[in-house]
Amino acid sequence: MATEESPQVTRRATRSYSASNTAIESTNLPESYKPTINDLGFRQQPLRLEDLLSSFPGRRSQILELLRLLGPLNSPMFPILVYGGPSTGKTSVTLQVFRHLNRPFIYSSCITCYSPRILFESILNQLLFHRKDSGHSYSSVKRCERPSDFVNYLREALENVLTNLKGNSGKVSSKMSGRPDGTMVYLVFDNLERIRDWDKSSTILPFLFNLNDILKMPEVGLIFISNTSPDTYYLNIGYVEPIPLYFPDYTEDDLRHIFMANQTNSRLYASFLDVVLRPFCRVTRQVDELAAAFSSLFKKYSEPLSDKEVAPNEEMKRRLFSHIRPHIASALNETFQVRSQPLLKAETNEETKKTNSSRMLGIREDFDKIDFHMSTSAKYLLISAFLASRNPATLDASLFDSTGVSDSRKRKRKASEKSMDQKEMAEQELLMKGPGTFPLERLLAIFQCITSLAEDSLDEEESHELTVEGGSRGLMSDVLLQLSSLCNANFIIKGGSCPLEGSTRYRTAVSEDLALKVARSLKFPLSKYLYRR
Amino acid sequence: MGREKEKEKLSEKALNLLRSRLSDPNFIFRPLSDSPDSNYSKLKFIISTSVTEACNNSILLLGPRGSGKVAVLELVLSDLLQQYPEAISVIRLNGLLHSDDNCALKEIARQLCMEHQLLFSKVASFDDNSQFMIAMLRECGLAHKTIIFVLDEFDFFAQGKQRLLYSLLDAMQSVNSQAVVIGVSCRLKLLSDERFKELIDTYLSFNFTIGHLVRFLFQAVSYMDLSAGFLSLGNFKTALSSNQRQPKLECIRDCSVLELYMMVCMKRLEVKEQASYNFYSVMTEYKSIHDSFQTSDYYAANVCLRAFEHLLQCQLISFIDNKGHNQSVEFRPVKLLISSAELHQGLKSYQQCPAILLKLMDR
Numbered sequence A: 001m002a003t004e005e006s007p008q009v010t011r012r013a014t015r016s017y018s019a020s021n022t023a024i025e026s027t028n029l030p031e032s033y034k035p036t037i038n039d040l041g042f043r044q045q046p047l048r049l050e051d052l053l054s055s056f057p058g059r060r061s062q063i064l065e066l067l068r069l070l071g072p073l074n075s076p077m078f079p080i081l082v083y084g085g086p087s088t089g090k091t092s093v094t095l096q097v098f099r100h101l102n103r104p105f106i107y108s109s110c111i112t113c114y115s116p117r118i119l120f121e122s123i124l125n126q127l128l129f130h131r132k133d134s135g136h137s138y139s140s141v142k143r144c145e146r147p148s149d150f151v152n153y154l155r156e157a158l159e160n161v162l163t164n165l166k167g168n169s170g171k172v173s174s175k176m177s178g179r180p181d182g183t184m185v186y187l188v189f190d191n192l193e194r195i196r197d198w199d200k201s202s203t204i205l206p207f208l209f210n211l212n213d214i215l216k217m218p219e220v221g222l223i224f225i226s227n228t229s230p231d232t233y234y235l236n237i238g239y240v241e242p243i244p245l246y247f248p249d250y251t252e253d254d255l256r257h258i259f260m261a262n263q264t265n266s267r268l269y270a271s272f273l274d275v276v277l278r279p280f281c282r283v284t285r286q287v288d289e290l291a292a293a294f295s296s297l298f299k300k301y302s303e304p305l306s307d308k309e310v311a312p313n314e315e316m317k318r319r320l321f322s323h324i325r326p327h328i329a330s331a332l333n334e335t336f337q338v339r340s341q342p343l344l345k346a347e348t349n350e351e352t353k354k355t356n357s358s359r360m361l362g363i364r365e366d367f368d369k370i371d372f373h374m375s376t377s378a379k380y381l382l383i384s385a386f387l388a389s390r391n392p393a394t395l396d397a398s399l400f401d402s403t404g405v406s407d408s409r410k411r412k413r414k415a416s417e418k419s420m421d422q423k424e425m426a427e428q429e430l431l432m433k434g435p436g437t438f439p440l441e442r443l444l445a446i447f448q449c450i451t452s453l454a455e456d457s458l459d460e461e462e463s464h465e466l467t468v469e470g471g472s473r474g475l476m477s478d479v480l481l482q483l484s485s486l487c488n489a490n491f492i493i494k495g496g497s498c499p500l501e502g503s504t505r506y507r508t509a510v511s512e513d514l515a516l517k518v519a520r521s522l523k524f525p526l527s528k529y530l531y532r533r
Numbered sequence B: 001m002g003r004e005k006e007k008e009k010l011s012e013k014a015l016n017l018l019r020s021r022l023s024d025p026n027f028i029f030r031p032l033s034d035s036p037d038s039n040y041s042k043l044k045f046i047i048s049t050s051v052t053e054a055c056n057n058s059i060l061l062l063g064p065r066g067s068g069k070v071a072v073l074e075l076v077l078s079d080l081l082q083q084y085p086e087a088i089s090v091i092r093l094n095g096l097l098h099s100d101d102n103c104a105l106k107e108i109a110r111q112l113c114m115e116h117q118l119l120f121s122k123v124a125s126f127d128d129n130s131q132f133m134i135a136m137l138r139e140c141g142l143a144h145k146t147i148i149f150v151l152d153e154f155d156f157f158a159q160g161k162q163r164l165l166y167s168l169l170d171a172m173q174s175v176n177s178q179a180v181v182i183g184v185s186c187r188l189k190l191l192s193d194e195r196f197k198e199l200i201d202t203y204l205s206f207n208f209t210i211g212h213l214v215r216f217l218f219q220a221v222s223y224m225d226l227s228a229g230f231l232s233l234g235n236f237k238t239a240l241s242s243n244q245r246q247p248k249l250e251c252i253r254d255c256s257v258l259e260l261y262m263m264v265c266m267k268r269l270e271v272k273e274q275a276s277y278n279f280y281s282v283m284t285e286y287k288s289i290h291d292s293f294q295t296s297d298y299y300a301a302n303v304c305l306r307a308f309e310h311l312l313q314c315q316l317i318s319f320i321d322n323k324g325h326n327q328s329v330e331f332r333p334v335k336l337l338i339s340s341a342e343l344h345q346g347l348k349s350y351q352q353c354p355a356i357l358l359k360l361m362d363r
Helices: A015-025 A049-055 A060-070 A090-101 A116-127 A147-169 A192-197 A201-209 A211-215 A252-260 A266-281 A287-301 A314-333 A343-349 A356-367 A376-390 A393-399 A417-433 A440-461 A472-488 A512-522 B002-023 B025-029 B039-053 B069-083 B101-115 B126-142 B154-158 B163-174 B188-192 B194-199 B211-222 B233-243 B247-254 B257-271 B279-293 B301-313 B340-348 B355-362
Strands: A080-084 A105-109 A185-190 A220-226 A243-247 A437-439 A492-497 A504-508 B057-062 B088-094 B146-152 B179-185 B202-205 B317-319 B334-336
Touching (some): A060 A090, A060 B211, A116 A147, A147 A211, A192 A220, A211 A220, A266 A287, A266 A314, A376 A437, A376 A512, A393 A440, A417 B279, A472 A492, B025 B069, B069 B088, B069 B146, B101 B126, B126 B146, B163 B179, B257 B301, B257 B334, B257 B355, B301 B317
Parallel strands (some): B057 B179, B057 B202
């Protein structure tokens, strides 16, 4: 879109206003791209079989089986269901196989097409060579919501495409003209398991699995890709199952091949993998999770080396191993986190401390800080929500009396065995039930108590960082906005409303660790207010 | 070299031929239809008598999926269309698509228009469409033309208020029409419904499933080695083994060691007869195992939570109820979806399974 602003606009213009103005004025709108039949094939360099097999280590038998099930050119096929765990290469293998075969296919993913209407329209758009652009205000070529309409439109569109392909097949060899081969069209449905969560899943799933029988067109091939195995699709109408093609998780050797590809210093990385691969494989074998963990760990591994290109000998390997060993244990416990501050920063702060244990401590201190930003009132709101969920409502009066701080510890009683058992059972019950719900009024009451407390203590310290808006009246309007942001961020869950009481109830969704971290950042004594049975 | 290519081309042609024949239901069922006792001949007899004698009729075809009901029906219809070209018109409806009677009438009107070369309007209302259908039935009745309604996935039409069925059968009764309604279904419990016994004049049952056999043959055929050009016993064996998967065992083989630990913890909780357990109770059990046996595999809570979610995704465990959407994942009660025998078998076949897990399972 043109970005020049017309100089005559003197009043304040919103972005859309000035954009629409310039669109009318400028005469050289960018030409929208019109897809053609060649777009049904992969428009990149064709791929030979050896390259295909070598770019997917550990997937040789799956690739060959997929090629066999698809069959030679123009031969009809039964529907196939490709399934396996996440990041096992199902989608990429399928797409690269189509690139190698150079056959026309339509790809749609049930993540981006999150409702039946969007799914149907996306497929029709691709078949009818329609691209959504500003000229048509981003609309699809046909409005299609119901499966019955979809089948009719699909039949028409497929017949058009097939006559087009048949006409082309008599002409020049397609390798030179970039046209896809053959007279069959393949429909690829990715992320099929997402359909189970749709509202209309009970009609859409049987419809898709029976699409082959409904269409009765042998020139159409169906391929489904799913994260879960076929028996998780419980359909009570029954259907002849598609042919399953299983992608197992990678073995350790395959993972080694995958991670070794595209490494600049392969000897160094190989010695790194020797150290870390086995312990991490006990936790997870998914490539995406391991890759995130390994990238930061490798930086730390190659830290002491001044020259990153050198191939390590045995002695260097041993030194590097002893350097990295304490970090492996901590990294294992952080395997699934993508940290916003790199681990290295913690290291540079603690370089003065030499011993292993204090280095560990330094890392743990970094864990104690929250690594995202929240405004002060949001933090107080979060703490009040946590307290409201954890403490029973009857305690509020005693905890938050007019003097503010109160001692919640019970008088020490001699701990008898019966009370210990009861305590254990009560703890277990608490674990099972989870945090309790609270109405909005209680949350606001606790919030007011806490913030008035904070104001008093801050006034005493005369701190300059007071960001709480002056006066509780100023806080009120902001609080409701903050509450809805916290709900959207899943820190607080909004439950259904009770028809008798009429107000919605909320529930906290943060763990005690996070609440403690937030409280520590505010220097708020959270543990004094927590009710311990 | 040239001979190799020649041979491959020929075997490719043979493979193509086999595959297209196996995927074409008409080809498969035609030879089975020759005997006079078969469903094919019975069906043909019934429909042709309704056509020649100008009467209404209704038929229900029942049988498991893949037993060839629609295939045989299509064979009969194509034969009859050849025999009586002007006297039959076929309307095809599918319960998966057209169970809503609005959709169904629209589709009926559309097919009638296509057949008789009339203009079809997409914005016609429900009343317009139903009046059109009644008018067409009357006209066809006067012209001695039989309309055959094929209702595939009949059980979808038969559930709920059955509006379409009533309006269709009503229309058939009210005007002078010649119509045959053929329902095709794979749900056998329709037989127990009394209304259908009155409504349907005949039913034919199909008992054998060819569909699964054909699928197995298709797989075996596709494994054919193109350079040899012949099918071998190995092809059939591989196809058989791929049909005899055990999905839960596959999932267990894909799990990491931590996930196995969690499943064993849940099994122990079940053995202790704890009624329901959630993530935190599993974690307490995990901690107690670590304390008593000093295993090396002790990981923090967030790592275990991720392993827990992975188990949920594989459907090895699942939530007990679906209503707890306002509780976070850690607190919702879960249950194991595999039996202890399967878990035991999975552990035994797992490479490098920690011995401690097997010991715990044996207790």
